[in-house]
Amino acid sequence: MSQSLLVVTAHVGDFAWRCGGAMALHAQRGVPVHLICLSYGxxxxxxxxxxxxxxxxxxxxxxxxxxxxxxxxxxLGVSSLDFYDLGDYPMPDSAEAVQRISQTMRRTNPAVVLTHPEHDPSNLDHCRTFDMVLRARMQSMAPGHGRDHIVPPQIMSFEPHQTELCGFKPNILLDITSVWDKKWQAMQSMPTQRNLWAYYERVAMQRGAQAGRRAKSTGQLYGEAYQSIFPTVMSTLVV
Known part of the structure; x- marks a missing residue:
């Protein structure tokens, strides 16, 4: 089975602001992108x-x-979209949701799961989502829960709304310049939260500027920041 990208968000708007560029970029490259929204917000x-x-x-x-x-x-080119309708503010813990996420991981075999950071004191729904994703990952790799267990995927936290409150320390800057138009269109598909459009455009431009300083090529205008939770295995430090 080919690997995919799985996105798990607390609320329906989160994916557009935080990782819409990554979703569009990988979908454009033929990678199946699967999305779970735990609540409607x-x-x-x-x-x-x-x-x-x-x-x-x-x-x-x-x-x-x-x-x-x-x-x-x-x-954004999403292959599948699932709404769990758990409710929000606050989101309840749900063993059933953990099991459903785990089953989706087994079915879609993601290489990477994008979700919220572990800490976000301004929105505890995000913390609960992170916790349920990690529990689902653990369940998806356990043979006692089914013979279709998978190699556990990398978990990457996308950038929260207030990084300084969340201890968010990005170690990946993704260049999304080529798909910025799609991310912008996706954000505009959510007029209920139109107050966030300009904010996340500024975030993307700031991360693009930072990526441009570190990249081998020039021209990065828009970017997204991520923090990987688990170590990445490499065979060389020089490419």
């Missing part, structure tokens, strides 16, 4: 949907956010 990440609507119903907000996520995922 209906309670804490959909302020614009609630404002000015006294009679708005939660189910309507969830359907709105689902439609936005589906549109963004289509732009």
């Amino acid at each position: 209906e309670n804490g990440e959909s302020n614009a949907a609630w404002q000015g609507h006294d009679a708005v119903e939660r189910e309507a907000v969830k359907q709105l956010r689902r439609a936005e996520a589906e549109a963004a995922a289509t732009v």
Whole structure:
């Protein structure tokens, strides 16, 4: 089975802001990209949907956010999209969700899983997502949970909204210049959180500038930052 890229986010908007470039880049190269959204972010990440609507119903907000996520995922070239609808602010712990993520890992055989950092005091849903992803990874490699166990994938945390609060120390800068137009279009597919568009454009430009200083080639305009959780095995330090 060929390997894939798996993205697991707490809320439906997270993937567009934090790792939309990586998703578009790998999809463009023929790598299957699979996406799991643990919640619709209906309670804490959909302020614009609630404002000015006294009679708005939660189910309507969830359907709105689902439609936005589906549109963004289509732009980025996502192969499969799964919504768990766990609820948010706060997100509950879910052994069932861990098992479902583990089964997706076994089915899709990801080389890398992108998710939130371990620490984020401003949003504990992100911490819970990180914890469930690591538990699912552990389950996916255990033969006692099924003969289809896999080699455990690398886990990479994408950049949080406030890096200084989360102890986020990126060791990978990904050049997403060639697919920035797709990431920008995906972000604009989520008007409920349009307040984040300019913010994440600035983040991408800053990371692009940093990548340009370290790359062998020039021309990096947009980038994304990641922190790998496990060591990478290498046969040489000089390429």
